[in-house]
Amino acid sequence: MVSTDSSPRNSAPTVNAPAIHTEQLCRHYRMGETLIRAVDGVTLKVRAGEFVALLGSSGSGKSSVLNLIAGLDRPSSGSVFVQERDLAQLSRQELARYRLHTVGMVFQSFNLIASMTLAENVELPMRFAEVDRGKRDSLAREGLARVGLQARMNHRPSELSGGEQQRAALARALINQPQLLLADEPTGNLDSHTGTEIMNMVREFNQQLGMTVVMVTHERALAERYAQRLIFLADGKLIGDESNSAVVAKTAPDDARTDGVRA
Amino acid sequence: MKLPDLTELAVRNLRESLLRNSLTTIGISVGVASLVAMLSLGIGLQQLASRRLMKSGLFDTVVVTSRRDLRNFGREEDRNAPAPGESRILDEPTRLEIERLPNVQEAYPDIRFITELRYDDKPHLTTVAALPSSARSNDAFEGVQGHFFSSDTAPEVIIQKAFAEELLGKTPKSGLDETNVAELAAPLLGKELTMRYAQREAAQAAPSTAANGKTTASDDQSLGAAAYSVVSRELKLKIVGVADLDPESMRGPTRARVFLPLELAESLHVMQPTDLREISRAATDQPIYSSVSVRVKNPAEIRTLEDAIKKMGFNTLSILDATRSLQQFFAVLDLFLGIFGSLALAVASIGIVNTLVMAILERRREIGIMKAIGASDSDVKKLFFAEAGAMGILGGIVGVALGWAIGQVINLGTNIYLKHQSLPPEHFWSVPLWLVGAAILFAFLVSLTAGLYPAGRAARLDPVQALRYE
Numbered sequence: 207m208v209s210t211d212s213s214p215r216n217s218a219p220t221v222n223a224p225a226i227h228t229e230q231l232c233r234h235y236r237m238g239e240t241l242i243r244a245v246d247g248v249t250l251k252v253r254a255g256e257f258v259a260l261l262g263s264s265g266s267g268k269s270s271v272l273n274l275i276a277g278l279d280r281p282s283s284g285s286v287f288v289q290e291r292d293l294a295q296l297s298r299q300e301l302a303r304y305r306l307h308t309v310g311m312v313f314q315s316f317n318l319i320a321s322m323t324l325a326e327n328v329e330l331p332m333r334f335a336e337v338d339r340g341k342r343d344s345l346a347r348e349g350l351a352r353v354g355l356q357a358r359m360n361h362r363p364s365e366l367s368g369g370e371q372q373r374a375a376l377a378r379a380l381i382n383q384p385q386l387l388l389a390d391e392p393t394g395n396l397d398s399h400t401g402t403e404i405m406n407m408v409r410e411f412n413q414q415l416g417m418t419v420v421m422v423t424h425e426r427a428l429a430e431r432y433a434q435r436l437i438f439l440a441d442g443k444l445i446g447d448e449s450n451s452a453v454v455a456k457t458a459p460d461d462a463r464t465d466g467v468r469a
Numbered sequence: 470m471k472l473p474d475l476t477e478l479a480v481r482n483l484r485e486s487l488l489r490n491s492l493t494t495i496g497i498s499v500g501v502a503s504l505v506a507m508l509s510l511g512i513g514l515q516q517l518a519s520r521r522l523m524k525s526g527l528f529d530t531v532v533v534t535s536r537r538d539l540r541n542f543g544r545e546e547d548r549n550a551p552a553p554g555e556s557r558i559l560d561e562p563t564r565l566e567i568e569r570l571p572n573v574q575e576a577y578p579d580i581r582f583i584t585e586l587r588y589d590d591k592p593h594l595t596t597v598a599a600l601p602s603s604a605r606s607n608d609a610f611e612g613v614q615g616h617f618f619s620s621d622t623a624p625e626v627i628i629q630k631a632f633a634e635e636l637l638g639k640t641p642k643s644g645l646d647e648t649n650v651a652e653l654a655a656p657l658l659g660k661e662l663t664m665r666y667a668q669r670e671a672a673q674a675a676p677s678t679a680a681n682g683k684t685t686a687s688d689d690q691s692l693g694a695a696a697y698s699v700v701s702r703e704l705k706l707k708i709v710g711v712a713d714l715d716p717e718s719m720r721g722p723t724r725a726r727v728f729l730p731l732e733l734a735e736s737l738h739v740m741q742p743t744d745l746r747e748i749s750r751a752a753t754d755q756p757i758y759s760s761v762s763v764r765v766k767n768p769a770e771i772r773t774l775e776d777a778i779k780k781m782g783f784n785t786l787s788i789l790d791a792t793r794s795l796q797q798f799f800a801v802l803d804l805f806l807g808i809f810g811s812l813a814l815a816v817a818s819i820g821i822v823n824t825l826v827m828a829i830l831e832r833r834r835e836i837g838i839m840k841a842i843g844a845s846d847s848d849v850k851k852l853f854f855a856e857a858g859a860m861g862i863l864g865g866i867v868g869v870a871l872g873w874a875i876g877q878v879i880n881l882g883t884n885i886y887l888k889h890q891s892l893p894p895e896h897f898w899s900v901p902l903w904l905v906g907a908a909i910l911f912a913f914l915v916s917l918t919a920g921l922y923p924a925g926r927a928a929r930l931d932p933v934q935a936l937r938y939e
Binding site for chain 1: 470471473474478481482485834835837838839840841842843844845846847848932933936
């Protein structure tokens with residue numbers, strides 16, 4: 207089994223503690239008589255500000271790892287540390303707060319709430335975070351403007367194209383200013399042109415806002431184009447961890463910045 | 470999540486499945502309406518009964534008797550009281566004393582005697598009683614044919630319907646008494662009755678007192694004046710009214726069928742049963758009353774007054790006990806009506822559970838999304854609670870309105886029926902303000918309770934599973 211402990215040989219000195227650190231992470235569950243090892247002993251470190259792609263075929267456990275990092279699921283054994291906090295030790299309430307403030311998520315199927323307008327969708331995490339009513343409006347407006355949807359604020363998701371929906375989902379993921387952006391096949395439902403558009407945005411957030419990005423994909427080409435590091439999974443195990451020199455070289459000058467806290 | 474956000478989201482979610490949530494809310498409304506209708510009927514009937522009793526003069530009257538009265542012998546509650554022989558007599562100074570007690574509106578002597586009345590030269594034996602002018606407002610005289618006494622001393626009588634029938638030689642029909650009072654009154658009003666009665670006449674004037682053999686106890690100075698004679702008298706009285714109802718139904722067999730103005734009756738000095746009993750004590754020609762009726766200002770405090778009068782050494786009789794059992798009856802009635810009314814609400818609350826469980830299935834993914842973007846278990850739980858509560862409040866408000874409307878319709882219908890039966894209209898449906906508030910609150914609480922299970926289930930939903938669900 208490949209350990210990733212020595213992997214950051216390629217990038218700038220690791221002055222910061224890893225943003226994400228999993229240790230012998232396992233997620234097993236039972237389906238009838240058989241024990242499914244969705245995640246099986248994954249040890250992984252991701253530096254703050256890094257853009258990592260989790261690659262693998264379907265059923266490889268890449269989404270399960272992402273869900274564990276997102277705090278949507280709990281490990282069967284092993285641990286997940288995000289910013290030095292052990293997610294396995296958090297209560298359900300604390301885990302919800304962690305998802306609210308530390309993590310932003312985008313999904314393949316966008317997962318906007320169909321009955322709400324874009325503005326309301328983007329506003330929703332702020333309701334949970336109990337942001338002042340007065341501030342929410344302008345923040346939602348700004349958030350949508352950042353992804354170029356200011357004109358579509360009052361439309362419902364069904365009135366928009368897939369690319370627009372994913373942009374709105376990105377705006378929602380970022381609205382509470384998280385340090386971590388987790389993307390599960392974000393371009394899976396998009397054509398290549400809109401996929402590129404979305405990925406450019408994700409890269410922009412990674413570079414300009416210093417967000418740590420973990421993206422799950424099965425498209426190697428996409429991963430090679432955007433991610434600084436490619437991690438390969440198969441059958442719940444980590445089978446490869448490569449630095450993507452092409453991307454790393456391009457983004458190296460920016461690596462000096464600190465943990466992705468936005469202005 | 471803050472309450473305004475919660476409410477806003479709940480309302481928008483309810484609007485999303487408008488038909489289903491409306492039907493559920495209508496279910497609650499019907500439940501609340503039936504509860505309100507049942508309870509307001511109970512309350513209305515209770516108020517009607519109280520009002521009737523109050524007007525009948527039964528509720529607010531205490532009958533005071535001396536312990537010496539035969540009727541009181543052997544009454545259990547009196548075992549500890551002074552022996553009848555030592556107790557006070559009920560005379561004019563005592564009446565005035567009672568009248569000065571707090572909460573007393575008036576205290577008037579009960580003058581009643583059985584005597585002969587002649588009409589058309591035929592004798593009729595009946596009980597005659599005196600009425601104070603305040604009896605004018607008594608419910609029994611509401612439908613009186615003719616009018617009440619023109620003054621407190623006028624030589625006039627009001628007769629009861631049954632006696633009118635007797636005078637006219639009609640036999641009262643058994644069963645439902647359908648005889649029209651107006652028909653009875655027409656030939657009688659303005660006619661004269663001749664009343665024969667025994668007048669007690671003070672006998673100081675007669676020097677032959679000693680002759681009656683009562684001088685043996687000459688050391689008792691009061692005895693000197695205790696003699697009187699009884700003279701037979703006649704008085705012509707004009708019939709001015711015929712009463713439909715029985716104003717003295719409370720008195721049972723001793724109730725009177727002919728009524729005189731009080732002051733007139735007092736001036737007649739009719740021989741009373743007590744006169745004989747008290748012959749050894751009566752010091753003056755001041756009358757001694759067999760009983761005094763006391764009307765109270767506030768019937769709720771009738772017991773305090775009774776206690777005060779008992780402390781003076783008299784016996785009291787009120788139908789407080791009867792009203793108490795009446796109140797008990799209505800409490801039980803209200804309880805049962807409430808239970809029946811609540812049944813519909815209970816069914817409606819199952820509707821809420823059903824609707825919300827359906828909503829969870831339908832909104833599984835949405836719940837997963839909310840959790841993924843940071844909603845806590847309690848946020849999700851509160852949201853479902855808020856939806857249940859909103860349906861409850863809305864259903865409660867609509868239900869109260871509906872219940873009120875049902876009440877009005879039934880009230881109207883019944884009054885139309887009463888009118889057909891030539892009976893006066895009654896307002897027996899009452900929705901007090903507290904019932905409005907309580908019904909809405911109850912609907913809200915029932916809905917929240919119904920929301921417990923769905924909300925808990927939604928909160929426990931595993932977000933990974935929920936997001937996988939398409």
